[in-house]
Amino acid sequence: MDAVEPVRRGRGRRPAGEVRREVLRAAGELLLEQGVAGFTIEKVATRAGASRVTLYKWWPSKGALALDGFSTMVAAPLAFPDTGEIGTDLTGQLLDFVRLVRDTPAGRVMAELICHAQSDPDLAVALRERYTWPRTSMAVEVLDRAKERGQIRSDVDSEDVVAQLWGACYFQLLVFDRPLTDQFARSIIVNLLGGIRA
Amino acid sequence: MDAVEPVRRGRGRRPAGEVRREVLRAAGELLLEQGVAGFTIEKVATRAGASRVTLYKWWPSKGALALDGFSTMVAAPLAFPDTGEIGTDLTGQLLDFVRLVRDTPAGRVMAELICHAQSDPDLAVALRERYTWPRTSMAVEVLDRAKERGQIRSDVDSEDVVAQLWGACYFQLLVFDRPLTDQFARSIIVNLLGGIRA
DNA sequence: CCTATTATGAACAGAGTGTCCATATATAGT
DNA sequence: ACTATATATGGACACTCTGTTCATAATAGG
Numbered sequence: 138m139d140a141v142e143p144v145r146r147g148r149g150r151r152p153a154g155e156v157r158r159e160v161l162r163a164a165g166e167l168l169l170e171q172g173v174a175g176f177t178i179e180k181v182a183t184r185a186g187a188s189r190v191t192l193y194k195w196w197p198s199k200g201a202l203a204l205d206g207f208s209t210m211v212a213a214p215l216a217f218p219d220t221g222e223i224g225t226d227l228t229g230q231l232l233d234f235v236r237l238v239r240d241t242p243a244g245r246v247m248a249e250l251i252c253h254a255q256s257d258p259d260l261a262v263a264l265r266e267r268y269t270w271p272r273t274s275m276a277v278e279v280l281d282r283a284k285e286r287g288q289i290r291s292d293v294d295s296e297d298v299v300a301q302l303w304g305a306c307y308f309q310l311l312v313f314d315r316p317l318t319d320q321f322a323r324s325i326i327v328n329l330l331g332g333i334r335a
Numbered sequence: 336m337d338a339v340e341p342v343r344r345g346r347g348r349r350p351a352g353e354v355r356r357e358v359l360r361a362a363g364e365l366l367l368e369q370g371v372a373g374f375t376i377e378k379v380a381t382r383a384g385a386s387r388v389t390l391y392k393w394w395p396s397k398g399a400l401a402l403d404g405f406s407t408m409v410a411a412p413l414a415f416p417d418t419g420e421i422g423t424d425l426t427g428q429l430l431d432f433v434r435l436v437r438d439t440p441a442g443r444v445m446a447e448l449i450c451h452a453q454s455d456p457d458l459a460v461a462l463r464e465r466y467t468w469p470r471t472s473m474a475v476e477v478l479d480r481a482k483e484r485g486q487i488r489s490d491v492d493s494e495d496v497v498a499q500l501w502g503a504c505y506f507q508l509l510v511f512d513r514p515l516t517d518q519f520a521r522s523i524i525v526n527l528l529g530g531i532r533a
Numbered sequence: 534c535c536t537a538t539t540a541t542g543a544a545c546a547g548a549g550t551g552t553c554c555a556t557a558t559a560t561a562g563t
Numbered sequence: 564a565c566t567a568t569a570t571a572t573g574g575a576c577a578c579t580c581t582g583t584t585c586a587t588a589a590t591a592g593g
Contacts, residue, residue, distance in 0.1 A: 150539045150590045174454035179580060188541050193582065245453075251509055252450030256372040269510055296513065297503070297522050304506025305498040311449055312467055312505065313498065324495050329526060349571060350559070377549060386572050391551070 159185040160192060164206025169242045173249035176203055200253055200260025207250065208267065211243045223283035224330055230276060231302055231322045238310060239317045248310055273299050301329055357383040358390060362404025367440045371447035374401055398451055398458025405448065406465065409441045415473045421481035422528055428474060429500055429520045436508060437515045446508055471497050499527055 163185035168176055178199055182189045196202040220226055238244030247268075254261040273296070280295035305325050309315045361383035366374055376397055380387045394400040418424055436442030445466075452459040471494070478493035503523050507513050 150541080150588075152590070153539065156540070172454065177580060178582090189581085190542090190583085191540055194539085199581095249453055252453050255447055255450050255509065256370065265512060273511070293526060294522060296511070297519065297526060300503040300506045300511065300513075301499045301523055301526060304504075304510070305495070305502040307506055307510065308498045308502025311453065311509075312502070313471070313494070314463060315494065315498075321495065324492060325499055328491060328495060328499060351570070354571070375549060376551090387550085388552080388573090389571055392570085397550095 156185070156187055156191060157195065160187055160195075160202075161206050161209045164202055165210030166206075168203055168206050168246055169210060172245060173203065173253050178202070181206075198257055198259040200250075200257035201263055203253070204250060204260060204263050204267065207243075207246055211241075211246075219279060219282065221286070223279065223286075223288045224326065226279050226283075227276070227302065227326050227330075228323060230279070231306070231326060232319060234303065235306060235317050235319065235322045238306065244310065248307070251307075252311075273303070276303075298329065302326065354383070354385055354389060355393065358385055358393075358400075359404050359407045362400055363408030364404075366401055366404050366444055367408060370443060371401065371451050376400070379404075396455055396457040398448070398455035399461055401451070402448060402458060402461050402465065405441075405444060409444075415477070417477060417480065419484070421477065421484075421486045422524065424477050424481075425474070425500065425524050425528075426521060428477070429504070429524060430517060432501065433504060433515050433517065433520045436504065442508070446505070449505075450509075471501070474501075496527065500524065 160181060164176075164181045167181055167184060176199070178189055178192055181202065182192055192202065196205065218226065218229060238247065250260065250264060254264050276299050277295040280289065280293075280298055283289045284291055284293070284295070302325060306317060306322070309317050309321065315321075358379060362374075362379045365378055365382060374397070376387055376390055379400065380390055390400065394403065416424065416427060436445065448458065448462060452462050474497050475493040478487065478491075478496055481487045482489055482491070482493070500523060504515060504520070507515050507519065513519075
C-alpha cells in the first residue's frame with residue numbers, strides 16, 4: 138500500500154527543506170490516489186515519515202496542505218494563445234480545461250477542493266488566489282480584447298461569460314452526471330457566441 | 336442551545352413513525368443551523384432523543400440522513416408556469432432559484448450537499464433522483480416546448496442550456512466569490528438567448 | 534565550537550464513527 | 564387476552580482523526 142521509503146532517521150532535526158519536500162510529495166500523492174475523502178493529516182505525516190506536529194506547524198489547515206500538495210503535483214501549464222478570433226481562443230482554452238478534468242485525476246481533486254473550500258475559509262482564499270483568479274482572469278482578458286475589437290457586445294460582462302462556460306462544465310461534473318465531452322465544450326461556446334434563437 | 340424537548344421515555348420501543356419524525360426534524364434543524372460541517376449522527380441522535388444505533392439502522396449514510404432531513408424542511412414549491420414565451424419562463428424560474436439560494440439558508444445547504452455528494456455515493460444518487468433530476472427536467476421540458484414552437488434552434492441541447500444557466504449560478508456560488516444578483520440572472524439569459532455577438 | 538532553530542516520539546483529551554450486547558416495550562398475530 | 568416479533572434503548576467497545584503539550588535530539592549558521 139505504502140510504496141514510499143519514509144527516510145526515517147529517528148528523532149531530531151532534519152533539514153527543513155527536505156521535510157517540506159517530503160510532506161508535499163506525500164500530500165500530492167495521497168490526494169491523487171484517494172481524493173480529499175482519504176486525505177488526513179495523519180496519513181500524510183506517516184507517508185512522509187514526519188511528525189504530525191511538524192505539519193501543524195507549517196500548514197494552518199488541512200485544506201492549505203492539500204492545495205499545496207496539489208499545486209506541486211499539477212503544475213498548471215496555463216498556455217494561452219491569442220489568435221485574434223475569440224471563438225478559436227475560447228475553444229482552445231475550454232477544451233484544455235475539459236480534457237484536464239476528464240482525462241486526469243486532477244479534475245476530480247479540483248472538484249473536491251472546491252467543495253472542501255465551502256467549509257474551510259483558509260482553503261477558500263488560497264484556492265481563489267492561486268487557482269480561480271489566475272485562470273479566469275486570463276479568459277476575461279481575452280474576452281475584453283475581443284470586446285475592444287468589436288467581436289463581442291460592449292455591454293456584456295466578461296466574468297458572466299466565464300461563469301456560463303466554465304460554470305457549465307463544473308455543473309456537468311458536480312451536479313449533473315453527464316459526461317464532459319469535447320462536443321459539449323464546442324456546443325456551449327456556439328450557444329453563447331451565436332445565441333440560441335433560431 | 337438545544338431548545339427541543341426530547342420526549343425521553345427511557346429504554347424500550349417507541350413508535351417507529353414517531354422516532355422517524357423526531358429524527359428528521361432534528362436533522363433538518365441541525366442542517367439549517369450549522370450546515371453540513373456541524374452535521375453529525377451523534378448530534379442528530381442527541382437532539383432527537385434517540386439512540387445512534389437507531390439512526391444507523393434506518394439510514395445507510397450520513398448523507399442520506401442529511402438529504403432526508405433537508406427535504407422535510409424545504410418542501411420545494413417547484414411551481415412552473417408556461418407562458419409561451421421562453422424568455423419569460425426561464426427568467427421566472429431562474430430568478431426563483433437565485434432568490435432561494437441567495438435569501439435563505441437552503442441555498443448554502445444545497446451547495447454543501449452537492450459537495451458532500453462528491454465523496455458519498457448514496458447521497459449522490461439520492462440527490463440526483465430527488466433534487467437535480469426533478470428540477471432540471473422541468474426546465475428541459477419548457478425548453479423542448481420552445482423548440483417545438485420554433486423559438487429556439489432545433490439542434491440545441493436543452494440540457495446544455497440548463498448547464499449554462501444553473502451551472503453559471505452554482506459557479507458564482509461555489510467557485511467565484513461574486514454575489515448572486517437578479518441582474519446576473521437576467522444577463523446570462525440575455526447572453527444565451529440573444530447571443531453575445533455584436 | 535556554540536547556540537538557536539527545528540524535527541521528533543510519546544502521550545493526552547476530545548469528538549465522531551460504526552458495531553456489539555442485553556433489556557424493555559409497542560405492535561401484530563393468534 | 565395472550566403471545567411472539569419487531570424495534571428502540573443505554574451502555575460499552577475499538578477505532579480513527581484532531582489538535583495540543585512536553586522533553587529530547589540533531590541540524591544549521593554564526
